[in-house]
Amino acid sequence: MATANPTVQSAGPISGSRSFLSKLREGDEIARLITFIFAATVVLITVALVYELWTSSVLARHKFGLHFFVSEAWDPVLDEFGALPFIYGTLVTSAVSLLIAIPLGIGASIFLAELAPPRISDTLQFFIDLLAAVPSVIYGLLGIFIVVPMMRNVIYPALNKPFGFLPIFKGPSYGVGMLTAGIVLAIMVIPYIISVSREVLLSVPRDQREAALALGSTRWESTWKVVVPFARTGIMGSVFLALARALGETMAVTMVIGNTPKIAASLFAPGYSIAAVIANDFTEATGELQTQSYIELGLVLFLLTFILNGLARILIIVTTQKGSKVSN
């Protein structure tokens, strides 16, 4: 580094070849310190958040222990709280949403990555990104006024009449319920599956496709049997990402799930999710134990999304790196 700096040079590594004082004078150390403080704040805030969740749920954790995860009770009168109905509702609605969103999402991403010319692909991706930007309350609004009536008038009769003997399609229709919430969630997570899958598919090196085609496969076969498997881990990563989003979704689910902390086999039954119950009930939890139970629920949700997000990231990185390694 050629610097016209007349101050005394002290021996040392190249980056520290100027004395601390001179750096200070030139403001670099201050700049470093200031930006360090901001960066450290981020870490502090995150630590504080986890700490707060952990310590504010201590009563509930000690009283219920692991029993919290398998108990179905939610009885404010008896002060008995169990998370099972909420975990169940969260998992079921997320599962339903993925069942709908994965085929649609992967299909769309294949189209965008393999078939569409770049300009169309980019334009459509742009619109899909806008879909991801629609806030949850608006999905909830549409859920209440479009999906709920549709569920009652169209979907329920279509599924219950022929398949009503199956436990998942049994029972009366309320309009609201776990299936409704699952459908709304599906719409919300499709953009995540599409945009990430599209990227990983695009990162699959050309020669994979070309090799398959050269061997006589059809376009579809080369895509489905060669490209997609190559990008399989990344696509799975996109699914985990979508799942993480679905699990934490609050407003849209609260507005259409039926707010019933019960476990039911039927998809038409009302249910409750972790995020929804916290949103509805947190401000009125009377008694320390109940409040802390909600915070413990929040902790559970946080851990779930944390693990999923981490896994997703690993999977996506692995795939994109694989792509660049193979093509070299």
Next chain:
Amino acid sequence: MKRTAVLLMAVLVAGGLVWAQGLLINGAGATFPYPIYSKWFDVYHQKNGSLQFNYQSVGSGAGIKQVTEGTVDFGATDGPMNDEQLKAYQDKHGSAILHFPTVLGAVVPTYNLSGVSGSLNFTPEALAGIFLGKITKWNDPAIAGANKGVSLPAGDIVVVHRSDGSGTTYVWTDYLCKISDEWKSKVNKSTSVNWPVGLGGKGNEGVTALIKQTPNSFGYVELIYAAQNNIPYGTVRNAAGTFVKADLKSVSEAAAGAAKDMPEDFRVSITNAPGKTAYPISSFTWLLVPSKIQDNAKREAIKGFLTWMLADGQSYAEQLSYAQLPKAVIEKEKKAIAKVQ
């Protein structure tokens, strides 16, 4: 870049400016009296431009919690605070919290049945049975027996209850406890209970919305919600054996007995009241006011409102289907306002 910065600063400054409209007093709680509180606070603000009462209708449970926490200046509930909650408040603040009845209201059984636009009659057994999940079809004899001549559908009853901590729930479950031992032992009464069946709606508003939108539904709401939204509500057989529909007269009659023996702290239940034409699921609703308010301006504002509420305010009750407080209760309350210091 510069322009956005200037814009940002402008918004910040504007946001920080006092809009020269004086004092904001925050309250939260019951959805049961929300229509009348909303009207009162609006009228009171017209009269006293410098005072704004911001009331959030979040349910009695939240009202009790928030006023205990101290995050709002007053609360509101239709399920009076129990001794444990009173003690919790006392322990936290070192002073008591006071209940001030405001109006009388009724919780009515309401439903959405195609072809039925009038009032169905409900026996106490029917009500308990439906909410316990034992009566599941609309044409069950327990319901049909009281409604000869009405053709009830064979469909499943979609029960709707409150998902949040609710004074309306307290009143309803309080009544069910009195008329059904099974309910009392299985579910008991509270602002938030472990419901055997049904969908959860948020607030009286949410329950009303669900009933309006869901065919064959059945739930309980405060009278004005059914009336304002034009959904039919039924009669309930009272302790004297008469099927009574909720209205100003029947609700006032339910309170008549209690007015004479009103306890000092105003906490009283008037469900299943004696009286030939008393409506059995009536209730007072209370404002929860701390007995010690530090801020002078806020204290005076709240006391001023309470005084007005007991006088001119009462005249707004009837047009919104709430019954006025009995005179004896009003007199007692006027004296109690002095306890707020």
Next chain:
Amino acid sequence: MGGRLRWRKFVSNFMLTLTGVCAGVSVAVLFFILGYLLFNGGTSINWDFFTKLPKPVGETGGGMANAIVGSAKLLAAASLFGVPIGFFGGIYLAEFSGAKMAGVVRYAADLLNGVPSIVIGIFAFSVVVRPFKTFSTLAGAFALGLMMIPITLRSTEEFLNAVPRMLREGAMALGASKWKTIATVIVPAAYRGILTAILLALARVAGEAAPLLFTAFGNRYWSQGWNQPTAALPEMIFRYAGSPYEDWHRQAWAAGLVLLGFILIINILARTILARGIAAPRA
């Protein structure tokens, strides 16, 4: 062989068309949402909506003026809180930090990013509402600002790193100190991308209702200053949509249209800024 090939070709065309349908459906949903909001909300938007306060329960009319201003205040304060932390933190990561510290900060930011918004609301309630004993714009802004930090941080770091080495080295060769280089050369070179990220972060938190439930709480009147509860558009939509009043439903649609319009405009703005600027690495 010919028959088998024809079948495979048929399957190929069929499946590929199906993928096109999937893509079409996904994009169509967006337009359906927009259309529906425009139809239901557009007819409800009038001058009153933007200028009047809410009316008492059950009465028709009134508007959401306080919610619009409330949302604006929340977003302004949230940006003031979240953007500097993210921005300067990002500078630290890109310019000053060693690998280990960088890893820790990035990990923390990703963790924060993944926290469900309702949990952020719980945190903000404990840290701001409880101690101050009041629901407030500050508390809401704190929650929203927290959500803006990770996006701002990561993007700042990425776009700063993308600035070509030559610019950096040229400045240093001319004798500029490190911080001068950053301030006068590197950041201006990356500003497009960073601005885009800030706008996108803003668009994301503008629509959040969950963290506001326990912090901003809602207000039927104007919220004065920063330490009082405030109405906000997403929270009003939630409240009105769950009510039985037709008039409130109407207003919820209108609010939805305004909110979504705002968010989409910012998104489009952000992406066009980015597209026109220096080529940036894919997020």
